[in-house]
Amino acid sequence: MTAKMKYKVASLFSGCGGMDLGSEGGFEFLGKKYPELGTKIVYAMDFDKPITDIYNSNFSRKCEHVDIRKLKSEDMPEHDILTGGFPCQSFSVVAQNPKRLGYKDDRGKLFFEMCRILKDKQPSVFVAENVKGLLSANEGETFPLILKEFEKAGYWIKYKILNASHYGVPQKRERVFIVGFRDQAAFERFEFPVPVTEADPVPIAKIVQACEEVEEKHFFSQKAVMGMANTKHAKTMNKGRAQELNAPCNTVGAHLAKVSINSTDPVLKINGRYRMFTPREVARIQSFPDTFLLTGSRTVNYKALGNAVAPVVMWHVTKKIIQALEG
Ligand SMILES: C[S@@+](CC[C@H](N)C(=O)[O-])C[C@H]1O[C@@H](n2cnc3c(N)ncnc32)[C@H](O)[C@@H]1O
Numbered sequence: 001m002t003a004k005m006k007y008k009v010a011s012l013f014s015g016c017g018g019m020d021l022g023s024e025g026g027f028e029f030l031g032k033k034y035p036e037l038g039t040k041i042v043y044a045m046d047f048d049k050p051i052t053d054i055y056n057s058n059f060s061r062k063c064e065h066v067d068i069r070k071l072k073s074e075d076m077p078e079h080d081i082l083t084g085g086f087p088c089q090s091f092s093v094v095a096q097n098p099k100r101l102g103y104k105d106d107r108g109k110l111f112f113e114m115c116r117i118l119k120d121k122q123p124s125v126f127v128a129e130n131v132k133g134l135l136s137a138n139e140g141e142t143f144p145l146i147l148k149e150f151e152k153a154g155y156w157i158k159y160k161i162l163n164a165s166h167y168g169v170p171q172k173r174e175r176v177f178i179v180g181f182r183d184q185a186a187f188e189r190f191e192f193p194v195p196v197t198e199a200d201p202v203p204i205a206k207i208v209q210a211c212e213e214v215e216e217k218h219f220f221s222q223k224a225v226m227g228m229a230n231t232k233h234a235k236t237m238n239k240g241r242a243q244e245l246n247a248p249c250n251t252v253g254a255h256l257a258k259v260s261i262n263s264t265d266p267v268l269k270i271n272g273r274y275r276m277f278t279p280r281e282v283a284r285i286q287s288f289p290d291t292f293l294l295t296g297s298r299t300v301n302y303k304a305l306g307n308a309v310a311p312v313v314m315w316h317v318t319k320k321i322i323q324a325l326e327g
Pocket of ligand 1: 013014016017018019020045046047051066067068069084085086087112195240304307308309310
């Protein structure tokens with residue numbers, strides 16, 4: 001690690017590396033430079049092999065293919081910052097006195113795995129990213145318990161919902177970022193990044209591929225379009241799903257490979273024809289640079305990109321963390 005690279009980062013649930021690209025910096029998006037932040041990823045992991053393959057095509061370090069439940073913290077290198085967007089669909093709140101977090105199926109446990117690693121490794125900072133719905137899950141009962149668990153691991157916590165479209169990303173994606181510091185003074189110095197493009201967001205028009213670059217398979221058939229015209233969605237189609245070209249896109253999810261013209265997922269209407277976004281357009285909507293390689297099948301690309309943390313948002317958050325650490 002060079003003198004410039006001061007902070008070692010370990011990444012959990014790394015996916016295709018959106019969060020990792022953002023926490024390191026050193027990329028360009030829509031003509032703007034996001035310089036290196038003085039951080040270096042020293043560890044990355046995910047249990048979805050095809051998704052780790054995308055990661056490994058893009059970064060010189062390797063994303064380990066491992067299930068976090070089998071990961072021993074002593075096998076991870078020492079690090080200053082731990083990052084991870086833990087999957088979380090299934091928390092329940094166990095009615096005890098005091099109430100505590102339980103889980104309805106296996107996926108909810110993964111949060112505790114992140115806490116386990118924090119307790120064992122005690123990095124100076126952690127960053128967790130998750131869907132906004134985490135704040136209201138179980139009628140708002142889950143989130144304070146999650147914060148309590150992080151506090152029990154030894155951290156001072158701040159959290160905020162950030163809208164990617166406020167940070168130069170052409171997407172209205174709202175996600176909660178939870179940042180924890182071991183040092184109280186650094187915690188007090190830390191502030192979430194102020195919006196930079198709230199009043200003037202980047203429109204989809206900036207990222208749409210030229211017609212000749214888009215393969216025919218991305219277009220919906222005339223039959224599907226006629227079928228949609230006969231449904232109750234017909235009147236709202238233009239407002240709700242076919243995206244305004246002069247505004248940021250609605251949130252892209254992990255299942256865009258299966259998008260149908262009748263679903264609520266965003267689609268495009270260009271020159272009178274409806275089509276789905278291409279994987280490259282989804283990558284741009286998520287603020288990945290065009291140099292980011294999309295290897296593997298389209299289905300895997302859509303899944304990995306739709307699940308990713310927007311690199312540009314993560315870059316802004318990491319920059320603020322480093323400022324707080326350095327006083
Ligand atoms: C929200 S995505 C992470 C996206 C990533 N942070 C990014 O920015 O590209 C969550 C990831 O957790 C992974 N995952 C789910 N359960 C896991 C487990 N038990 N062990 C390891 N990874 C797991 C999934 O494969 C998925 O890639």
